[in-house]
Amino acid sequence: MGRVFVAGSINMDVVATADRHPKVGETVAGRQVLYFPGGKGANQAVAASRLGARTTLIGRLGKDPFGGELKAFLGDQGIDLGYLQETSEAHTGTAIITVADADNTIIVIPGANALVGADDVSVVPILKGDVAVSQFEIPLPTIAAFFRRARDASATTLLNPAPAQNMSGELLALVDILVLNETELGFLAGVELSDSDQTARIIDVARKLQAREDQTICVTLGKRGVLALAGREELSVPARLVKAIDTTGAGDCFVGAVAAQLADGAALRAALAFANAAASISVQRMGAGPSMPTAGEVAAVLNAG
Numbered sequence: 001m002g003r004v005f006v007a008g009s010i011n012m013d014v015v016a017t018a019d020r021h022p023k024v025g026e027t028v029a030g031r032q033v034l035y036f037p038g039g040k041g042a043n044q045a046v047a048a049s050r051l052g053a054r055t056t057l058i059g060r061l062g063k064d065p066f067g068g069e070l071k072a073f074l075g076d077q078g079i080d081l082g083y084l085q086e087t088s089e090a091h092t093g094t095a096i097i098t099v100a101d102a103d104n105t106i107i108v109i110p111g112a113n114a115l116v117g118a119d120d121v122s123v124v125p126i127l128k129g130d131v132a133v134s135q136f137e138i139p140l141p142t143i144a145a146f147f148r149r150a151r152d153a154s155a156t157t158l159l160n161p162a163p164a165q166n167m168s169g170e171l172l173a174l175v176d177i178l179v180l181n182e183t184e185l186g187f188l189a190g191v192e193l194s195d196s197d198q199t200a201r202i203i204d205v206a207r208k209l210q211a212r213e214d215q216t217i218c219v220t221l222g223k224r225g226v227l228a229l230a231g232r233e234e235l236s237v238p239a240r241l242v243k244a245i246d247t248t249g250a251g252d253c254f255v256g257a258v259a260a261q262l263a264d265g266a267a268l269r270a271a272l273a274f275a276n277a278a279a280s281i282s283v284q285r286m287g288a289g290p291s292m293p294t295a296g297e298v299a300a301v302l303n304a305g
Contacts (some may be wrong), residue, residue: 001053001129001263001264001265002056002127002128002129002130002131002155002263002264002265003053003054003055003056003126003127003130003131003261003263004045004048004049004053004054004055004056004131004133004162004260004263005055005056005058005124005126005130005131005132005133005150005155006044006045006048006055006056006057006058006133006134006254006259007041007057007058007059007116007120007121007124007132007133007134007138007139007142007143007146008039008040008041008044008045008057008058008059008113008116008133008134008135008137008138009039009040009041009042009093009108009113009116009135009137010026010037010039010041010042010057010059010060010061010070010074010084010092010112010113011037011038011039011042011070011092011093011094011095011108011111011113011137011299012035012036012037012038012066012069012070012092012093012095013035013036013037013038013039013094013095013097013192013287013289014033014034014035014094014095014096014097014099015033015034015035015036015097015098015120015286015287016030016032016033016034016096016097016099017030017031017032017033017034017098017099017100017302018030018031018098018099018100019031019100019101019107020100020101021098021100021103021105022098024211031053031074034286034287035069036286036287036289036290037069037070037073037074037287037289037290038095038249038287039059039093039095039113039137040135040136040137040160040162040252041057041058041059041113041134041135041137041138042057042059042070042289043249043252043253043256043289043292044133044135044160044214044252044255044256044259045074045077045078045079045256046074046077046256046289046292047056047252047253047255047256047257047260047278047282047292048133048256048257048259048260048263049077049078049079050077050292050293050294051257051260051261051278051292051293051294051295051298052258052260052264052295053079053259053260053263055078055079055080055260055266056079056080056082056124056285057074057080057081057083057084058084058086058116058120058121058124058146059084059085059112059113059116059120059138059238060081060085060086060087060090060112060113060115060120061084061085061086061087061092061112061117062086062087062088062090062091062092062093062111062112063086063088064091064092064182066091066092066094067086067092067112069125070092071084073289073301074143075291079168080186083120083123083124083134085120087112087115089112089115090111090112090114090115091109091111091112092111092112093108093109093110093111093112093113093137094108094109094111094147095107095109096108096109099246099286101177101282102244102245102246102247102283103244103247106124108137108163110137113137113138114138114139115139116139116142117139117141117142118141118142118145118146120142121142121145121146121149122145122149124146124149124151126149126150126155126291127153127155128153128154128155129155129263130150130153130155130156130263131154131155131156131157131259131262131263132146132147132150132156132157132158133158133159133160133255133256133259134146134147134158134159134160135159135160135161135162135252136160136161136162136163136164136165136167137163137256140165140167140168140171143159143171144168144170144174145177147159147171147174147211148174151174151176155176156176156177156262157174157176157177158175158176158177158178158179158255158258158259158262158290159171159175159177159178159179160172160179160180160251160252160255161180161184161188162180162181162184162220162251163177164180164183164184164188166188167188169211170212172209173211175211175215176214176215176216177215177216177217177218177249177258177262178209178215178216179218179220179254179258180217180218180219180220181221181222182194182195182197182202182219182221182250182264185202185205185206185209185217185219186205186208189206189208191205191207192239193197193205193284195221195222195224199227199236202219202221202227203227203229203234206219206227206229207229210229213231213232214231215231216228216229216230216231216268217229218258218272218281220251220254221239222239223241225237225238225239225276226239226254226272226273226275226276228268229304232270235268235269235272237269237272237273237276239276239280240276240277240280240301242280242281242283242284243284244282244283244284245283245285245286246257246283246285246286246287246291247283247293249282249287249289250279250282250283250294251279253275253278253279253281253282253291253293254275254278254279255275255277255294256278257271257274257275257278257298258271258272258274258275261274261275273302274298274302277298277301277302278292278293278298280301281293281297281301
């Protein structure tokens with residue numbers, strides 16, 4: 001079994017719940033304020049670790065109370081923190097999240113995440129059979145350096161390009177598996193996509209974005225399931241209909257689950273089905289990191305059909 005190496009962000013999520021989201025300039029009464037470990041990198045690492053993968057997280061925390069709490073939480077998840085650095089140059093990353101009617105809005109303040117550099121990823125012992133995972137909450141040059149190192153070692157690279165921003169063709173070409181939603185796919189491809197677009201159009205846009213013939217582009221579609229273009233093969237996984245309480249971290253759960261499955265040698269279709277089930281469990285719980293399921297919970301869902 002390979003390892004999962006995640007280079008990414010670590011945040012404290014400050015979550016405010018309310019009956020509805022405020023309009024611009026409006027104040028609404030909230031129900032409660034909650035503090036959850038988060039950040040896309042941390043979330044994906046927690047998901048992979050809880051699902052049984054040997055997981056290493058590369059990132060940075062500030063030397064502040066949030067940083068101490070996050071480090072303790074991540075250690076409790078069985079994640080290797082040997083490549084996690086604490087810095088006094090910036091505060092720990094923070095996300096301000098509002099949740100209303102199961103939908104969320106998020107403002108992310110990067111803090112120490114913006115200081116994760118090429119030197120942080122250059123010493124990581126990635127080997128063939130491992131999976132290198134990253135997202136867009138750390139500097140893009142750092143991700144490129146991380147993926148170059150991974151590809152030199154014949155490891156698999158998995159990128160979740162969120163929050164969406166433009167990236168170079170060089171970085172895209174380093175990606176073996178791209179996991180994104182239809183909004184992010186449309187942004188990167190320079191076209192308008194919505195949740196009403198047909199499967200054929202989504203696959204067509206994904207095909208135009210492919211940087212290499214053997215590249216896999218996986219598109220998560222929420223209630224419509226998952227589509228993937230694996231080289232020239234098209235794959236589809238139907239959604240599991242559940243009552244969502246909080247969708248924060250669902251995409252990260254999916255990414256971490258795919259990485260854990262691939263590191264364990266699973267085929268892509270099986271990995272996507274497993275990850276789809278894992279994400280459907282996570283949305284039924286509050287929070288990002290704490291909502292990630294265990295392998296036993298996902299197995300029970302899959303066995304139940």
